[in-house]
Amino acid sequence: MHHHVIPLKVYLTIFGSLLFLTIATVGVSYMPTVPIVHLIGALIIAAIKTTLIVMFFMHVRYNSHLIWSFASLGFFFVLLFMVFMMGDYISQYYSLTPATHAVPFDKF
Amino acid sequence: MNTNITSVSQTHSGTEAAKMPEQHYLNAGYDLKSWLLTTDHKRIAVLYFILITFFFFVGGLFAALIRLELVTPKGDLLTADVYNRVFTAHGAVMIFLFLIPSIPATFGNFLIPLMIGARDLAFPRLNLLSWYVYALSSILFVTVVLLGGVDTGWTFYAPLSTSFANGYVVLTIVAAFFAGFSSIFTGINFIATIHKMRAPGMTWFRLPLYVWGHYATSLIIILGTPVVAIALILIAVERVFRIGIFDPALGGDPILFQHLFWFYSHPAVYIMVLPGMGVISEVIGCFSRKRVFGYKFIAFSSMAIALVGFLVWGHHMYVSGQSVYAGMVFSLITYVVAIPSAIKVFNWTATMYKGTIYLQTPMIYALSFIGLFIIGGITGVVLASMAADVHLHDTYFVVAHFHYVMVGSAVTAYLAAVHFWWPKITGRMYSEFFGKLAAIITFIGFNLTFLPQFVVGYLGMPRRYYDYSFAPEWQIWHAASTLGSTVLAVGFALPVFYLTYSLIYGEIAGQNPWGAKGLEWEEASSPPAKFNFDKMPIVNQEAYAYDTPARGQTHFRGVTSRESLSIPPTSAETSHI
Amino acid sequence: MSLATPTVDTHATGHHHPEVRHQFDDLEQQHDSYSLGMWAFVVQEVMFFSGMIVCYFIFRYKYPEAFIAGSNHLNLPLSTFNTVVLLSSSLTMALAVHAAQLGHKMRLLQFLMATLILGSIFLGVKVYEYKDKYDHNLIPGYNFKWETESTTTEHGEATDEPESLNPALKMPPLAQQVEVFYGLYFILTGAHAIHMVIGAVIILIIMVLAWYDHFSPNYYVPIEMFGLYWHFVDIVWVFLFPLLYLVDRAAAGGH
Ligand code: HEM
Ligand SMILES: [Cu+2]
Numbered sequence: 003m004h005h006h007v008i009p010l011k012v013y014l015t016i017f018g019s020l021l022f023l024t025i026a027t028v029g030v031s032y033m034p035t036v037p038i039v040h041l042i043g044a045l046i047i048a049a050i051k052t053t054l055i056v057m058f059f060m061h062v063r064y065n066s067h068l069i070w071s072f073a074s075l076g077f078f079f080v081l082l083f084m085v086f087m088m089g090d091y092i093s094q095y096y097s098l099t100p101a102t103h104a105v106p107f108d109k110f
Numbered sequence: 111m112n113t114n115i116t117s118v119s120q121t122h123s124g125t126e127a128a129k130m131p132e133q134h135y136l137n138a139g140y141d142l143k144s145w146l147l148t149t150d151h152k153r154i155a156v157l158y159f160i161l162i163t164f165f166f167f168v169g170g171l172f173a174a175l176i177r178l179e180l181v182t183p184k185g186d187l188l189t190a191d192v193y194n195r196v197f198t199a200h201g202a203v204m205i206f207l208f209l210i211p212s213i214p215a216t217f218g219n220f221l222i223p224l225m226i227g228a229r230d231l232a233f234p235r236l237n238l239l240s241w242y243v244y245a246l247s248s249i250l251f252v253t254v255v256l257l258g259g260v261d262t263g264w265t266f267y268a269p270l271s272t273s274f275a276n277g278y279v280v281l282t283i284v285a286a287f288f289a290g291f292s293s294i295f296t297g298i299n300f301i302a303t304i305h306k307m308r309a310p311g312m313t314w315f316r317l318p319l320y321v322w323g324h325y326a327t328s329l330i331i332i333l334g335t336p337v338v339a340i341a342l343i344l345i346a347v348e349r350v351f352r353i354g355i356f357d358p359a360l361g362g363d364p365i366l367f368q369h370l371f372w373f374y375s376h377p378a379v380y381i382m383v384l385p386g387m388g389v390i391s392e393v394i395g396c397f398s399r400k401r402v403f404g405y406k407f408i409a410f411s412s413m414a415i416a417l418v419g420f421l422v423w424g425h426h427m428y429v430s431g432q433s434v435y436a437g438m439v440f441s442l443i444t445y446v447v448a449i450p451s452a453i454k455v456f457n458w459t460a461t462m463y464k465g466t467i468y469l470q471t472p473m474i475y476a477l478s479f480i481g482l483f484i485i486g487g488i489t490g491v492v493l494a495s496m497a498a499d500v501h502l503h504d505t506y507f508v509v510a511h512f513h514y515v516m517v518g519s520a521v522t523a524y525l526a527a528v529h530f531w532w533p534k535i536t537g538r539m540y541s542e543f544f545g546k547l548a549a550i551i552t553f554i555g556f557n558l559t560f561l562p563q564f565v566v567g568y569l570g571m572p573r574r575y576y577d578y579s580f581a582p583e584w585q586i587w588h589a590a591s592t593l594g595s596t597v598l599a600v601g602f603a604l605p606v607f608y609l610t611y612s613l614i615y616g617e618i619a620g621q622n623p624w625g626a627k628g629l630e631w632e633e634a635s636s637p638p639a640k641f642n643f644d645k646m647p648i649v650n651q652e653a654y655a656y657d658t659p660a661r662g663q664t665h666f667r668g669v670t671s672r673e674s675l676s677i678p679p680t681s682a683e684t685s686h687i
Numbered sequence: 688m689s690l691a692t693p694t695v696d697t698h699a700t701g702h703h704h705p706e707v708r709h710q711f712d713d714l715e716q717q718h719d720s721y722s723l724g725m726w727a728f729v730v731q732e733v734m735f736f737s738g739m740i741v742c743y744f745i746f747r748y749k750y751p752e753a754f755i756a757g758s759n760h761l762n763l764p765l766s767t768f769n770t771v772v773l774l775s776s777s778l779t780m781a782l783a784v785h786a787a788q789l790g791h792k793m794r795l796l797q798f799l800m801a802t803l804i805l806g807s808i809f810l811g812v813k814v815y816e817y818k819d820k821y822d823h824n825l826i827p828g829y830n831f832k833w834e835t836e837s838t839t840t841e842h843g844e845a846t847d848e849p850e851s852l853n854p855a856l857k858m859p860p861l862a863q864q865v866e867v868f869y870g871l872y873f874i875l876t877g878a879h880a881i882h883m884v885i886g887a888v889i890i891l892i893i894m895v896l897a898w899y900d901h902f903s904p905n906y907y908v909p910i911e912m913f914g915l916y917w918h919f920v921d922i923v924w925v926f927l928f929p930l931l932y933l934v935d936r937a938a939a940g941g942h
Contacts, residue, residue, distance in 0.1 A: 007788050013782060037755075089742060
């Protein structure tokens, strides 16, 4: 068995970055700006944190292409799911027969 | 092309009478424990087969009640409430307990390790667990039915299911949840197995198309099933705790449920049909004695269906209040998803072209699959058009459409599989005469049942109505449908008798009665040994190489290939790599 | 289709490593299979949570004011603390796998213990938060009461009957919208907490196995696979934290 043993320093660096990003995400939500920026900022930071965890804590960086693709598979489908769902709800407002309490996009 | 033919230890060939192998998975232990605690994928497949067959007939019983009620325009046999409970039970049992596990859990389980040259699935204990979870789910379903059932329909639409239905909704949801878990376990198992356990030389493009179908199905299972699981949990949460998610009276959003539900349940229709398509590829190849035409196209079309099939769920929601723009996109993608399905149909017909066609029982089922799937698929495209669907939605046209794909195609493929691999699983042959008879009766009965439903649906008959006295002129169509369903019932019941009979009195099949290609036929005895192969196989040929003689061939009822007549199957017994 | 040659003996156990199960040829294949199977399971988990997250986004889109109001009512310092706790438990878990790879039994046990303790702290804080919601009548569908005054002050736009931007339909009252937010809060954190509890039980089992020398540098797959699970649960929280606790803190002027 030949397994990549990741140096401790890497783990600690990643942990440090995660802590930093946690503070950053709190900071972003206090920034005086429009709501959508808060949301996007929070999601970007969460995505970075996720990438760090997946790559290093979950060893994907040192793994085969197969594991790479499976690690991305779920997130890719969540993205598709979100895009289609939000697409429906956002366009409901502009639809001729709105059925829910739709709001225009910029209110998000 | 390939004259290096090594023999397998217990090959019977030519005119020699076939014998049962001395040791096989069926006689590896007779006590209950050796079955209920087995981790052998073949035994687990048999366990699944028994339960699934049982629930197929349970579901059929409910269908019979529905058809009987509809013979007359008035709601006279059942009350409205009981009718609701009956069609819900029919749908839920058929979908969750029969169709979704049908081919994967039985034939997938049995055949995938054999086809790829492995001793077992990657996670045998998980496999057994999945059977137990399925059994638990089925017990819960039965409990619900015995307690009086549910009346939400198999779709559990909210807020009906959360705020108005008065049956055992939560218990049904728990049951469906477990059924989902059992199929997730199976899916994970297949993915790991197909990726990691292939025999040396079994490259991806040498895999039987059946395995490709299961691979695509497994991906759909792990991507889709959890979403319906959470949707159902949310229904239970709203129903029990009155937390508003779907019910507008509580601030919820009913369309949201439909999104979550169909995000799984459209792909789920491919969970039902993709393995069936895999079966058809095997059967058509074998009984046309030809390489399956356009192998890569069929393989990739399965993957395309798995991917694109996730992006069309909105075609169930055109009139739900979903945005028309979303509807347009879903409609367009729905048209697109019909393409890979069509590719498969074209390739199967092209495979038969100039082939040496043997009309054995499995082949008859396969042929009816192709015909019925075309009708089912094309009516699906009709429904995919938004304008047409405003009229057709929730009518018997939809009912007919999905029965053409789910019964006409998926169940027919399942029966093709039963008849094709029966000799492999049991080591015995069934009566070819009764086999053909049942296949033909099924085909006729099926069309008699469901063709009239297209008509009556187009005329406006809504689904899930128990009384149509507002339009008594439709009775003729309903009566025809009920008549057809009686014929269909005969077609489905017949195999129970002659297959059971064959277990004891059937002729010994021998290793490869169809002269088929594939590791499960050429390298494993019938029934296979406990660990599948005596010697682990090495593969150096494409799948479906019917231009070279099949090994281990046992002549049976005229099924021989021209080639194998000219080249005696075991003449060149050289150990050769 | 194939030419069989006697290469691998079916019943061979002789050259098999004792830790290799019968269906596999060698440790490598076994490890890769487990790893892929676990990742497939993680994919399944991702989709499971995605169903709830999608609900969250839809309602956040529909009820923006209610989400700001509800979110700002949650305990930010405590949840930030909890986030750090959970990230630390992910670190200790990674270090536990590291120790297992190197075959340090005591270190392995210590890190597993640390992970378990940190996970328990997280759950303890969660219980406290839930209790707090109960005391403040914020349990949706049970004792939910929402005083509108506390949130309308800053902007004055969140009134009890917000006007629907779509005149064809009436919006539900703000209190009910906030109730939906709290419903999602409990569902999401509840589902996450259940995963944590399951994780904690598995850690205990692994610790017992490790104590009895079940693992070696050759065979630590279960620990590694469990690590994937634990990190995944951590990732869920990485998303839940900003989505639930950090909705436009600026807009509401802080806690
Ligand atoms: C060839 C591609 C297919 C297309 C374009 C298609 C299209 C559609 C459309 C548009 C509907 C919605 C009709 C409505 O409710 O108004 C529908 C319903 C349905 N289809 Fe298909 N379909 C296809 C294949 C399949 C397959 C292969 C299956 C199953 C194996 C299937 C099973 C169903 C079911 C179960 C429903 C109705 C579910 C319900 O409302 O209870 N379809 N189909
Ligand atoms: Cu569909």
